[in-house]
Amino acid sequence: MVAIVVLILVLxxxxxxxxxxxxxxxxxxxxxxxxxxxxxxxxxxxxLLVPIVDRMRKVNVQVVTMPVPAQEGITRDNVSVSVDAVxxxxxxxxxxxxVDVQNYGFAMxxxxxxxxxxxxxxxxxxxxxxxxxxxxxxxxxxxxxxxTGWGVHIDRVEIKDVSLPDSxxxxxxxxxxxxxxxxxxxxxxxxxxxxxAKLSEAATKMAETPAAMQLRLLxxxxxxxxxxxxxxxxxxxxxxxxxxxxxxxxxxDPAAPSDSA
Numbered sequence: 001m002v003a004i005v006v007l008i009l010v011l012x013x014x015x016x017x018x019x020x021x022x023x024x025x026x027x028x029x030x031x032x033x034x035x036x037x038x039x040x041x042x043x044x045x046x047x048l049l050v051p052i053v054d055r056m057r058k059v060n061v062q063v064v065t066m067p068v069p070a071q072e073g074i075t076r077d078n079v080s081v082s083v084d085a086v087x088x089x090x091x092x093x094x095x096x097x098x099v100d101v102q103n104y105g106f107a108m109x110x111x112x113x114x115x116x117x118x119x120x121x122x123x124x125x126x127x128x129x130x131x132x133x134x135x136x137x138x139x140x141x142x143x144x145x146x147x148t149g150w151g152v153h154i155d156r157v158e159i160k161d162v163s164l165p166d167s168x169x170x171x172x173x174x175x176x177x178x179x180x181x182x183x184x185x186x187x188x189x190x191x192x193x194x195x196x197a198k199l200s201e202a203a204t205k206m207a208e209t210p211a212a213m214q215l216r217l218l219x220x221x222x223x224x225x226x227x228x229x230x231x232x233x234x235x236x237x238x239x240x241x242x243x244x245x246x247x248x249x250x251x252x253d254p255a256a257p258s259d260s261a
Contacts, residue, residue: 018051027058028094041094059094063155068112073120081128082163083120087112088155096151104150115142128162135159
């Protein structure tokens, strides 16, 4: 009797040691009983297995960050580029991820590489450099179909870096410099045009009022004198010459009419 009790205790202890498993919060358990998958996925916590008969495979359901190695390709406008990306995905159906594909991580990497090469060939260089949001959505759509069959959900996929040949970088730099120079010339020409229009308007106003011309002349003299130049050349006002001419005429010919007459 004692031997039977001891045997039962030993078997119970063996069952506890070999049949009790702990599933972490970020895991799900897929149980195989004699090679066949049990329909129920084991949730986090303590779970019991039948010794020798059951085998459990734990599947991580956390978001996986997978860098996609740089892929070289030729864009639609015939530019050779090297593009790398990063893929974020997680397992949503542990049974499919375990049974339907041998290694879902490696499979996702291969699909991501081929999809990235395909998107390079369908895009232009400007899209790779500035229109990445559209390319991200395109990559996600291309990856979503095979991922769904493997029980994987694509959270997001992003292009990380675009490498260009040195010759293309120099060409783009020259293009950018020429564009900046063009804009600078346009701005300068527009400024000169506006300044010329204002000067023409000011000249018209001064022609109507000779006193304004004299005031402007005096203002210019003051500005030049402030520079502490050793020599200052001033234009002789024509009105003063006319005054001297009129005075000389009156002295030589008293009968000549004066300006006040």
